[in-house]
Amino acid sequence: MDLLVKRAQKGDAEAFIRLIEKHKISMYKAAKSYLKNEEDVADVMQDTVLSAFEHIRELKHTGYFKTWITRILINHCLDMLKQEKRCVPVEWTERESAEVQDKDRAFYELLEELSEDYRIIFLLYYGEGFCVREIAELLEMNENTVKSKLRRGRKKLEQVLCLKERSV
Structure with missing residues (x-):
């Protein structure tokens, strides 16, 4: 590279x-x-x-x-x-790029549950493999803010998943 x-x-x-x-x-x-x-x-x-x-x-x-x-x-x-x-x-529709694989679709649909400022952090961290320091630099924010948003976002997604499991 x-x-x-x-x-x-x-x-x-x-x-x-x-x-x-x-x-x-x-x-x-x-x-x-x-x-x-x-x-x-x-x-x-x-x-x-x-x-x-x-x-x-x-x-x-x-x-x-x-x-x-x-x-x-x-x-x-x-x-x-x-x-x-x-x-x-962001609304991931049926027209999304063919390069976004089916297995990724669930991840992106789950990201829809997060607000935009959390969504980009999750995409960069989990989807693209950037570390907290790199995300902080990219988004021009404090590393602790990135960590906090990751933690709060995980809690939000955990709640969403629990609600979905209960309704099934």
């Missing part, structure tokens, strides 16, 4: 494309957690790829490529939400 990043920083477009291919699913999931509309998600992903390509030489530590590109993506999502002055809850 570091080698691909270094090659991309030297202007190797093929290496950059391979990096994007490797991360496109996680980028889609993160964008989808912010934006409802598939067209908006596509626009944000396109803007992210363009920004990353233009600024890849500015990435200081090659090992942080995923964190770096996710931060760019989140900034573009927030910019789009500000421009359109709307905050929409």
